[in-house]
Amino acid sequence: MSFTRPAKGATVRLSAEGRHVSRKRILRFMRAGGLRARGKRRFVRTTASEHTCAVSHNVLNRKFAVQHANTVWASDLTFIPTEEG
Numbered sequence: 001m002s003f004t005r006p007a008k009g010a011t012v013r014l015s016a017e018g019r020h021v022s023r024k025r026i027l028r029f030m031r032a033g034g035l036r037a038r039g040k041r042r043f044v045r046t047t048a049s050e051h052t053c054a055v056s057h058n059v060l061n062r063k064f065a066v067q068h069a070n071t072v073w074a075s076d077l078t079f080i081p082t083e084e085g
Helices: 004-016 023-033
Strands: none
Touching: 004 023
16 A cells, blocks of 8 residues: 555645645655555445336326425435345
8 A cells, every 4th residue: 555645635724824844754654653544435336226126106296386295205315235235
């Protein structure tokens, strides 16, 4: 894993505070302290478009103005963790 990214950010932040320290010095301190940058998170696909389940019909057809209260309910469920995955 590369140390250069966090060292560069620390160099910029320290120089903004008026402390001019080289990137290599920060790298030395990081190695001595056992500090490492967090790795990039992997992309996780949460939508399975190739499923065999039935898709519900669009009953509202984008007509959200209703006559009476509690006749139309809507929500946006982006991701719900289940045992199936």
